[in-house]
Amino acid sequence: MISYLAHRAAQVVPKVSCSGSQANLHVHEADLPSIYEFIKAVVQRSSVPVPTLITSLVYMWRMQTRLPPGAKGLSSTPHRIFLAALILAAKNLNDDSPMNKHWARYSAVPGYEFFGFSITEVNLMERQFLHLLDWDIRIDPQDLHHQLEPLDMFGAKTNMIKHEI
Structure with missing residues (x-):
């Protein structure tokens, strides 16, 4: 499941550009x-x-x-997209969802001392994501089927590769 989530998050903005002021975000490739x-x-x-x-x-x-076609982002864009989507999903589905200050703490990955998102960044990501979705966070069975079908195929393909090794 995590492999598929990573695959999909990386596809949302296909061409990641390192240009721009990434230094302002305190994120470096290493x-x-x-x-x-x-x-x-x-x-x-x-x-x-x-x-x-x-x-x-x-x-x-x-x-x-x-x-828009050709949308580009920073190298941390897939991380931001996933986190914002997860926060909205958690808040929409769960009565007791973590607060954004907790999500900011969860974003710090062990072994990456200088990586993690601040509460200000998490709040902004959530607002921007909601804006891009036009505040449409409804989920219907067709949406779920549309996402589960490729997940089943991805899992079958991954299992086939594992068995070939």
Whole structure:
């Protein structure tokens, strides 16, 4: 599941550009965990249930469909997109969701001393994500089916590769 989440988060903004003032965000390539490591750490620390993870897939897909062609981001963009989608999914589905200050703490990945998002960044990511979704956080069965079908295929493909080794 984490591998698929990482795969999808990396696809939302396909071309990641290192240009721009990444120094302003205090993120340098060497300090950046892989999207897989980041998602694994956040999921472990937050203990979110699987339905929340699946809902985050729906939100990432919706965001991807609303971005203009050729949208670019920083190297931390997949991390930000995943975290914002997960926060919205958790708040939408769970009565007792972590507060944004907790999500900021969850974003610090062990072994990456200088990586993590501040509470200000987390609040901004959440607001921007909601704006890009036009505040449409409804989930219907078709949305879930649309996200679960590729997940099943991704899992089958991953299992086939493991058995070939």
